[in-house]
Amino acid sequence: MLNSNDTICALSTPNGVGAIALIRVSGAKSLAIVSACFSKNLSDKPSHTAHFGYFKGPDGTLIDEVLITVFESGKSFTGEEAAEIACHASPYIQQQIIQTLLSAGCRLAEPGEYTMRAFMNGKLDLSQAEAVADLIASQTKGAHDIALKQLRGGFSNELRDLREKLIHFASLVELELDFAEEDVEFADRNELKQLVADVLAYIKRLATSFELGNAIKNGVPVAIVGAPNTGKSTLLNQLLGEDRAIVSNIAGTTRDVIEETLNIEGILFRLIDTAGIREGAEEIEAMGIERSKEKIQQAQVVLCLADVSKENSLEEVTAWAEEIRATYHDKKIIIVANKVDINHRSPSAVEGPVIFLSAKEGVGIEDLKQQLVELVTGDFNISTDTIVSNARHYDALVRTAHSLEKAQYDLDNNITADFVAMDIRQAMYDLGTITGDISTDDLLGNIFSKFCIGK
Amino acid sequence: MLNSNDTICALSTPNGVGAIALIRVSGAKSLAIVSACFSKNLSDKPSHTAHFGYFKGPDGTLIDEVLITVFESGKSFTGEEAAEIACHASPYIQQQIIQTLLSAGCRLAEPGEYTMRAFMNGKLDLSQAEAVADLIASQTKGAHDIALKQLRGGFSNELRDLREKLIHFASLVELELDFAEEDVEFADRNELKQLVADVLAYIKRLATSFELGNAIKNGVPVAIVGAPNTGKSTLLNQLLGEDRAIVSNIAGTTRDVIEETLNIEGILFRLIDTAGIREGAEEIEAMGIERSKEKIQQAQVVLCLADVSKENSLEEVTAWAEEIRATYHDKKIIIVANKVDINHRSPSAVEGPVIFLSAKEGVGIEDLKQQLVELVTGDFNISTDTIVSNARHYDALVRTAHSLEKAQYDLDNNITADFVAMDIRQAMYDLGTITGDISTDDLLGNIFSKFCIGK
Numbered sequence: 069m070l071n072s073n074d075t076i077c078a079l080s081t082p083n084g085v086g087a088i089a090l091i092r093v094s095g096a097k098s099l100a101i102v103s104a105c106f107s108k109n110l111s112d113k114p115s116h117t118a119h120f121g122y123f124k125g126p127d128g129t130l131i132d133e134v135l136i137t138v139f140e141s142g143k144s145f146t147g148e149e150a151a152e153i154a155c156h157a158s159p160y161i162q163q164q165i166i167q168t169l170l171s172a173g174c175r176l177a178e179p180g181e182y183t184m185r186a187f188m189n190g191k192l193d194l195s196q197a198e199a200v201a202d203l204i205a206s207q208t209k210g211a212h213d214i215a216l217k218q219l220r221g222g223f224s225n226e227l228r229d230l231r232e233k234l235i236h237f238a239s240l241v242e243l244e245l246d247f248a249e250e251d252v253e254f255a256d257r258n259e260l261k262q263l264v265a266d267v268l269a270y271i272k273r274l275a276t277s278f279e280l281g282n283a284i285k286n287g288v289p290v291a292i293v294g295a296p297n298t299g300k301s302t303l304l305n306q307l308l309g310e311d312r313a314i315v316s317n318i319a320g321t322t323r324d325v326i327e328e329t330l331n332i333e334g335i336l337f338r339l340i341d342t343a344g345i346r347e348g349a350e351e352i353e354a355m356g357i358e359r360s361k362e363k364i365q366q367a368q369v370v371l372c373l374a375d376v377s378k379e380n381s382l383e384e385v386t387a388w389a390e391e392i393r394a395t396y397h398d399k400k401i402i403i404v405a406n407k408v409d410i411n412h413r414s415p416s417a418v419e420g421p422v423i424f425l426s427a428k429e430g431v432g433i434e435d436l437k438q439q440l441v442e443l444v445t446g447d448f449n450i451s452t453d454t455i456v457s458n459a460r461h462y463d464a465l466v467r468t469a470h471s472l473e474k475a476q477y478d479l480d481n482n483i484t485a486d487f488v489a490m491d492i493r494q495a496m497y498d499l500g501t502i503t504g505d506i507s508t509d510d511l512l513g514n515i516f517s518k519f520c521i522g523k
Numbered sequence: 524m525l526n527s528n529d530t531i532c533a534l535s536t537p538n539g540v541g542a543i544a545l546i547r548v549s550g551a552k553s554l555a556i557v558s559a560c561f562s563k564n565l566s567d568k569p570s571h572t573a574h575f576g577y578f579k580g581p582d583g584t585l586i587d588e589v590l591i592t593v594f595e596s597g598k599s600f601t602g603e604e605a606a607e608i609a610c611h612a613s614p615y616i617q618q619q620i621i622q623t624l625l626s627a628g629c630r631l632a633e634p635g636e637y638t639m640r641a642f643m644n645g646k647l648d649l650s651q652a653e654a655v656a657d658l659i660a661s662q663t664k665g666a667h668d669i670a671l672k673q674l675r676g677g678f679s680n681e682l683r684d685l686r687e688k689l690i691h692f693a694s695l696v697e698l699e700l701d702f703a704e705e706d707v708e709f710a711d712r713n714e715l716k717q718l719v720a721d722v723l724a725y726i727k728r729l730a731t732s733f734e735l736g737n738a739i740k741n742g743v744p745v746a747i748v749g750a751p752n753t754g755k756s757t758l759l760n761q762l763l764g765e766d767r768a769i770v771s772n773i774a775g776t777t778r779d780v781i782e783e784t785l786n787i788e789g790i791l792f793r794l795i796d797t798a799g800i801r802e803g804a805e806e807i808e809a810m811g812i813e814r815s816k817e818k819i820q821q822a823q824v825v826l827c828l829a830d831v832s833k834e835n836s837l838e839e840v841t842a843w844a845e846e847i848r849a850t851y852h853d854k855k856i857i858i859v860a861n862k863v864d865i866n867h868r869s870p871s872a873v874e875g876p877v878i879f880l881s882a883k884e885g886v887g888i889e890d891l892k893q894q895l896v897e898l899v900t901g902d903f904n905i906s907t908d909t910i911v912s913n914a915r916h917y918d919a920l921v922r923t924a925h926s927l928e929k930a931q932y933d934l935d936n937n938i939t940a941d942f943v944a945m946d947i948r949q950a951m952y953d954l955g956t957i958t959g960d961i962s963t964d965d966l967l968g969n970i971f972s973k974f975c976i977g978k
Contacts, residue, residue, distance in 0.1 A: 082539035082612055085659060087637070087978035089536060090543050090609070118571040118592050130671055132658070137573050137592065152609075154545070157537055158659045160667050182542070203587070204540060204613045212615050216585055523542035 072185055075101055077169040078177035079162055080152075080522035089157035091165055092522065093174060094150040094182060099138060101172045102151045105165075106136060110151065115140035123155065126171050131164045132156055146182050147189030180519025184512065187504060193224050194504025194515070198458055201519055202285065209334030210284040214455050223454050224503045230267050231499050237263060238492040244485045261479050264492075268472040271499075274456050275465040281457030283368065283444050287329065287336035290440070293360040293388075294373025298381070299406045303373065303427040304339065307437070332437045335444060340366050364392060369400045369443060371436075376424070377410035400443045404436060460515070464502045471495035527640055530556055532624040533632035534617055535607075535977035544612035546620055547977065548629060549605040549637060554593060556627045557606045560620075561591060565606065570595035578610065581626050586619045587611055601637050602644030635974025639967065642959060648679050649959025649970070653913055656974055657740065664789025665739040669910050678909050679958045685722050686954050692718055693947040699940045716934050719947075723927040726954075729911050730920040736912030738823065738899050742784065742791035745895070748815040748843075749828025753836070754861045758828065758882040759794065762892070787892045790899060795821050819847060824855045824898060826891075831879070832865035855898045859891060915970075919957045926950035 075095025081088070093102055099111045107121035118137045125131050135154040144150035155161050170176065178184075183200050186192045192200075199218035206212040217223065240255035294300050307330055330337040340363060364370055370392060374385035382405055389401045402421050409426035421439050425432025448455060456462055475491035477483075500506035530550025536543070548557055558565045562576035573592045580586050590609040599605035610616050625631065635656075642652045654673035661667040672678065695710035749755050762785055785792040795818060819825055825847060829840035837860055844856045857876050864881035876894050880887025903910060911917055930946035932938070955961035 080542040081536040081544060082541035084537035084539060086537035086975065087535040087659070088545050088547075090545060092543075116573040116575075118573060120571075129668075130675075132671065133674065154607075156655070156658050157535075158661055158667070160661050160663065161658070164667075200611070203616070204542070204611050206613055206615050208615065212613070212619075213584075216587065219588065220585075520541065 072188055074175045075173065076177035076181055077166060077174040078182075078522040079166065080182075081157065083159075084157070085159065086157035088154050089162050091153040091155065091162065091169070092150065092177075092182065093153065093169060094144065094146045094148045094177075094185060095174075096141075096149055097173060098149045098151045101169060101174055102136060102153065104172050105168050106134075110136060110138050113138045115143045123153065123165055123168070125164060125168050131168065132161045134165075145191065146185040147191045148185060177521060178517075179521045180516030180523055183519060183523055184516040187512075192219075193221070194507060194512075195224050195227075195458070195461065195502050196221055197504070198460070198515060200523065202457065204520075204523070206285075208284070208331055208336045210450055211334075211336070211457070213334065213450060214281060214284060214457050217454070218457075223456075226454060227499055227503055228505075230270065231496055231505070233263060234267065234492055234496050234499070238489055238496065241485050241489040241492065245489065257479060260488075261476070264472055264476050264479065267495075268469060268476065271465050271469045271472065274454065275462060275469060277448055277453065278456045278459075278462040278465075280445055280448050280450075281455040282459070282462075284335055284450070284455065285457040287338040288369060288440075288444055289338050289340045289367045290330075290369045290371060291340055291360065291363045291367035292371045292373060293363065294385070294404075294406075295375070295381070298373045298375040299427045300373055303371075303404065303406065303425075306427050306430055306433050307339070333441050334450070335441060337369075337440060364396065364399065367399065369402065369440065371402050371404050373404045373406055375407050376405045377407040382422075402436070402439055402443065408432065461502050464498050468495045468498040471498060527643055529630045530628065531632040531636055532621060532629040533637075533977040534621065535637075536612065538614075539612070540614065541612035543609050544617050546608040546610065546617065546624070547605065547632075547637060548608065548624060549599065549601045549603045549632075549640060550629075551596075551604055552628060553604045553606045556624065556629055557591060557608065559627050560623050561589075565591060565593050568593045570598045578608065578620055578623070580619060580623050586623065587616045589620075600646065601640040602646045603640060632976060633971075634976050635971030635978055638974060638978055639971040642967075647674075648676070649962060649967075650679050650682075650913070650916065650957050651676055652959070653915075653970060655978065657912065659975075659978070661740075663739070663786055663791045665791070665905055666789075666912070668789065668905060669736060669739060669912050672909070673912075678911075681909060682954055682958055683960075685725065686951055686960070688718060689722065689947055689951050689954070693944055693951065696940050696944045696947065700944065712934060715943075716931070719927055719931050719934065722950075723924060723931065726920050726924045726927065729909065730917060730924060732903055732908065733911045733914075733917040733920075735900055735903050735905075736910040737914070737917075739790055739905070739910065740912040742793040743824060743895075743899055744793050744795045744822045745785075745824045745826060746795055746815065746818045746822035747826045747828060748818065749826075749840070749859075749861075750830070750836070753828045753830040754882045755828055758826075758859065758861065758880075761882050761885055761888050762794070788896050789905070790896060792824075792895060819851065819854065822854065824857065824895065826857050826859050828859045828861055830862050831860045832862040837877075857891070857894055857898065863887065916957050919953050923950045923953040926953060 073096070075093060075097040077091060077093045079089060080092045081090045099113075103110045105124055106119075107124070108119055110119060113119060115138060118135050120133070120135050123131045123134045132155045137152045137154070139145075139150040139152075141147070141149040153165060155165055166176070180201075183192065183197045187194060187197045196219050199215045202215035203212065203219055206215050237255050237260050241260070243254050244252060292300050292304060308328070328339045330339060370389075372385045372389050372392070374382045376382055382403075385403055385405075389403055392399055392401060402423060405422055405424045406427050408424050408431065409429045421443070423432060423436045423439055425436060427433070456465065471491050471494040475488055475495065478488045478491060497506055501511065504512075528551070530548060530552040532546060532548045534544060535547045536545045554566045554568075560579055561574075562579070563574055565574060568574060570593060573590050575588070575590050578586045578589045587610045592607045592609070594600075594605040594607075596602070596604040608620060610620055621631070638647065638652045638655050641647045642649060647655075651674050654670045657670035658667065658674055661670050692710050692715050696715070698709050699707060747755050747759060763783070783794045785794060825844075827840045827844050827847070829837040831837055837858075840858055840860075844858055847854055847856060857878060860877055860879045861882050863879050863886065864884045876898070878887060878891045878894055880891060882888070911920065926946050926949040930943055930950065933943045933946060952961055956966070959967075
């Protein structure tokens with residue numbers, strides 16, 4: 069895969085039948101190879117121009133009428149000389165064109181090889197390359213915005229700034245080592261302490277944002293639990309009500325149970341294990357958290373439903389919520405006090421958020437949605453803050469923070485400069501793996517092999 | 524749909540997730556609308572140039588990095604000013620871009636509307652437009668070659684030549700009507716007779732080719748019948764053997780039972796009702812054509828399998844073949860004399876083709892395949908002859924032939940010129956509906972509504 073001397077080709081549009089398909093060719097011989105199969109010579113055409121003509125098979129037979137766009141070396145997505153062949157989207161034609169290109173000297177591209185070449189040629193850094201895959205996979209505004217921001221390099225630029233500051237200080241600290249006998253300090257220790265503290269705080273906030281980023285990328289699993297006849301089914305329908313149409317509007321969405329996801333302000337909530345609820349089959353047995361254990365384990369947010377028209381229901385549910393909190397430390401809980409249309413109770417001294425609503429009358433549903441979003445976003449602003457959504461980046465950030473904490477300890481305890489330098493170098497290394505300033509073949513192979521062919 | 528003043532947009536690549544998707548915009552305001560959503564003004568860019576930039580939503584938020592190719596009026600597929608937006612193939616992004624275009628003044632294209640506009644603007648005639656749909660649907664070389672030939676206008680040009688000859692003579696005949704009292708003949712009757720005979724022969728041959736064209740387009744249903752233990756299962760496996768890989772190579776082929784089609788020289792044979800055969804479950808009961816009735820009814824070609832290692836088997840099968848011929852007049856029958864490895868019988872006086880083979884040893888399989896192809900193609904040459912594959916064209920050709928036969932009768936019996944003229948005009952009319960020189964809104968609506976959106 070790392071042999072980037074080959075000229076590669078692949079279908080870049082989705083598989084299947086349609087009006088148009090695009091086959092991408094990239095590499096030093098792109099225009100020579102494509103010209104040999106085309107009714108015109110493309111080698112002398114200016115970059116970014118499109119040419120209509122006939123694509124011919126190895127035996128000269130006509131395969132299709134196509135439009136080929138040519139790209140000069142340095143001006144394409146990969147940074148290499150490239151051509152994009154727009155043909156009719158028939159599987160037969162696509163196959164014939166690709167087979168012709170292969171016999172004319174192309175190699176079939178590996179998954180992600182176009183993006184990898186763009187990275188190798190400095191057109192994208194590694195986190196931008198990863199953003200391409202996230203962008204394609206994004207199903208909601210939230211996921212899309214994070215991926216696009218990352219693709220445009222905002223995140224990378226921030227990291228590069230931090231890394232440069234660290235490099236500057238590391239160099240000064242290392243310079244001291246050369247003059248060790250003279251006991252000078254080129255790097256002001258207070259300034260360095262402040263820098264490390266600042267960078268550490270920044271890195272930690274980025275790492276913290278991963279919980280949100282991951283939730284946005286993969287959806288937030290939500291469980292609705294409550295005793296029989298507290299109105300779980302009615303609440304579910306209210307939540308899904310208007311939103312279902314929007315979700316199913318997105319062509320090609322392939323979730324099996326599309327009606328059970330909820331898109332609020334661009335964040336996808338996945339309402340788990342709602343089959344029973346949807347069918348209106350409220351459990352007959354007395355409700356207990358034991359009964360909903362599995363459901364709660366899978367959830368990130370638990371909606372505990374109380375029926376305020378009944379004596380003690382809210383108190384009971386508050387007790388469950390306490391029990392859930394005590395058992396699972398990572399669950400976010402919203403107590404939902406339903407049926408305010410029958411009996412409006414004033415808020416009792418319940419810990420955590422309580423939403424009073426009437427699922428039946430649709431009152432308070434917006435408050436609940438707002439609460440769901442706030443619970444997930446915390447103090448991050450999706451539109452303006454940098455949100456980490458990639459587990460690899462999170463991992464690198466945690467390791468960076470760990471090295472910086474060691475450097476901080478060294479500085480606080482006047483440990484010798486060589487240890488400080490080593491820890492800062494390690495932090496720089498870990499940070500560099502995110503943007504690919506530091507990379508290994510294994511790492512690259514691992515990242516790009518997850519891409520689809522043609523990207 | 525016929526309002527062609529609107530600027531239309533639609534996704535033109537197949538639905539789903541991939542690297543790149545193409546959204547097509549066509550109509551007088553294409554560049555103005557697209558420029559309003561793009562980071563560059565495209566209105567003054569030369570035709571057939573591609574421009575990289577940012578596509579923005581109605582509120583100015585960034586949707587994607589895209590490459591937009593612009594086409595001047597008169598130089599695009601539709602003949603209108605047009606733009607093609609290449610974006611990342613995420614359903615979310617596609618939807619956002621299309622929604623933005625709609626709010627910027629586009630209308631969503633109806634199925635086939637791009638091709639219909641190309642027809643309306645004289646870029647394609649009707650049979651070429653129909654060829655676009657056939658080309659996209661083609662799964663074999665045969666179907667592909669016919670569609671491509673039709674798209675390139677070979678068929679249309681031939682028809683137009685014929686039609687012009689008829690017009691010339693019709694005019695002369697009609698001129699005679701103006702001078703009816705003078706009893707002159709501008710149109711030489713012998714020449715006219717010869718012309719009508721020539722055109723009629725040509726039209727009839729085209730109509731005859733439809734059986735082949737339809738077979739190539741939709742596949743040829745083949746039934747394998749034979750007594751238990753004559754080797755049906757072995758023959759089926761031999762036939763499918765090497766070919767299966769080729770068929771399944773075609774990505775996106777969606778036939779349910781892909782292993783039971785056979786591509787020989789670009790013609791698709793569909794081996795019907797082979798489930799029982801594949802499982803090796805040879806019928807226990809004595810074989811009779813009664814038993815295979817349903818299977819034979821569906822088939823176009825019937826392979827009657829005899830076991831020549833058994834006394835009388837070939838004679839028995841020959842008798843079945845006679846019975847099938849007598850019962851169903853449109854079946855093509857090949858008698859397959861299997862097990863020549865055990866006992867090679869010399870051909871008896873059997874009517875129609877007999878192939879001697881050994882399914883077990885793979886001997887004679889190629890002969891059988893060749894025979895299948897010859898039986899279907901008859902005296903047509905798929906590579907060079909014009910083959911009609913569209914039922915609408917066939918219907919028009921039959922009607923044309925009918926009118927020409929009437930004209931022929933008129934001429935032979937010295938019926939007055941006005942009848943001759945009427946019949947020739949009718950033939951010209953019917954011929955004209957194929958290329959769309961004659962068309963009605965109903966006809967167009969009917970043709971284009973079967974296209975997919977985006978084409």
